[in-house]
Amino acid sequence: MADLAIGITGAAGRMGRALICAAHEAAGCHVAAASERAGQAALGQDAGTLAGLEALGIAVVADAAQLFAAAGAVLDFTAPVACVTHAALAAETGTIFITGTTGLDAAQQEAIALAAQKTVVVQAPNFSVGVNLALALTEQAARVLDDSFDIEIVEMHHRHKVDAPSGTALGLGRAAAAGRGVDLDKVSQRGRDGITGERKPGTIGFASLRGGDVIGDHTAVFAGAGERIEITHKAGGREIFAAGAVRAALWAVGKKPGLYSMQDVLGFTR
Ligand code: NAD
Secondary structure, rough: OEEEEEEEOOOOOOOHHHHHHHHHOOEEEEEEEEEEEOOOOOOOOOOHHHOOOOOOEEEEEHHHHHHHOOOOEEEEEOOHHHHHHHHHHHHHHHOEEEEEOOOHHHHHHHHHHHHHHHHEEEEEOOOOHHHHHHHHHHHHHHHHHHOOOOEEEEEEEEOOOOOOOOOOHHHHHHHHHHHHOOOOHHHHHEOOOOOOOOOOOOOOOEEEEEEEOOOOOOEEEOOOOOEEEEEEEEEEHHHHHHHHHHHHHHHHHOOEEEEOOOOHHHHOOO
């Protein structure tokens, strides 16, 4: 089978650079194109040098259509508006679309689902294998532990993160809600401040901490009377997400159009 040509949007971003390295190093694929938003300082630079590798002979372009023309799969870790534009281009060109961009609102999420009617889309709030195992364990714990265990999701990220709770924290909340057979939107408790009253039974609480250079810590807490279970994942480097995204791209080759998750890629049944 021919090597998979990978395009990376947001190439100069924290994830973009990690994705260039991962796609360059993985077997079965190569970096074929890289893009950035208009005005970004990295435009015209070599994607390899940008990521701290040797020059790859691939210049970072502003024209996303040019990127999609050169790629069999596009990895998108950018921002919600850009992600929606890129998903539409993926649908138009039949390109595999792997997206880890978080913070999408309902309409933007709908646009991703629409694109997935035309092409293979893998979307995950977190592409690390360890986090996806934590998601599966959280769902299982919520299924076993009844309402007498209060569920709280705690996350901490670096000071530059712009959305909260993190996509992964929401994913853990959804996994817990699925385990309990409830709708997260109906039981979610976002943030507490002042005289909040007692905790409502059956709710799933979220707390977000921001600071320093923390890449991503997540804990699902199940607090009962006399015991507490905590399922924790700590990310030590962005390469875990990048490697997962490349793995998803290689998995997606030959799949039918549809919206897939990292759980599908890893073969976890949920
Ligand atoms: P970042 O700000 O460092 O990088 C984003 C890059 O996208 C920037 O360089 C920006 O210029 C670029 N960009 C914005 N609009 C663009 C456009 N129209 N075309 C091309 N490039 C464009 O952010 P980051 O830390 O790399 O995170 C990016 C996204 O990925 C965030 O939503 C973050 O939450 C998410 N993320 C997801 C996972 C996961 O596993 N799902 C892991 C880490 C980060």
